[in-house]
Amino acid sequence: MPIDATLPYDxxxxxxxxLRGELPSKTVYEDDYALAFHDINPQAPLHILVIPKGPYVSWDDFSERADDAEIAGFIRAVGLVARELGLVAPGYRLLANVGLDSHQEIPHLHVHIFAGKKLGPMLVR
Structure with a gap:
């Protein structure tokens, strides 16, 4: 169910x-600020999720409350994952949904990395 980005962290x-190790994930990258892993329901041949380790509901929440080291670390992790997976030359798409209208389903900031084929237009018209 989509969430309201103004809700408190769940x-x-x-x-x-x-993040607490209660559920498994197929990790591709981890550091002090971020965890990247394969999506269990991929929407492209390659579908990676990158999440900050802190309790942030959305991009807006993260940009308002995270400290500079967390913000830099998370953004660097997204770029590092794309480079390490060889996605820069062929191209990839980043997507971060925020709130009800975007259909955000999990109340934890996450960035989708889609790749592995030509992805077509951003939105269906």
């Missing part, structure tokens, strides 16, 4: 549970 969300 410690029982699936990404919080992955």
């Amino acid at each position: 410690e029982t969300n699936i990404f919080a549970r992955i």
Whole structure:
């Protein structure tokens, strides 16, 4: 169910549970600020999720409350994952949904990295 980005952080969300080691994930990268792993329901041949380790509901929440080291670390992690997976030359798409209208389903900031084929237009018209 989509969430309202203004809601408080829910410690029982699936990404919080992955971060605590309660649920498995197929990790591709991890550091002090971020965790990147394969999506369990991929929407492209390659579909990676990158999440900050802190309890942030959305991009807006993260940009308002995270400290500079967390912000830099998370953004660097997204770029590093794309480079390490060889996605820069062929291209890839980043997507971060925020709130109800965007259909955000998990109340933890996450960036989708889509790649592995030509992805077509951003939105269906």
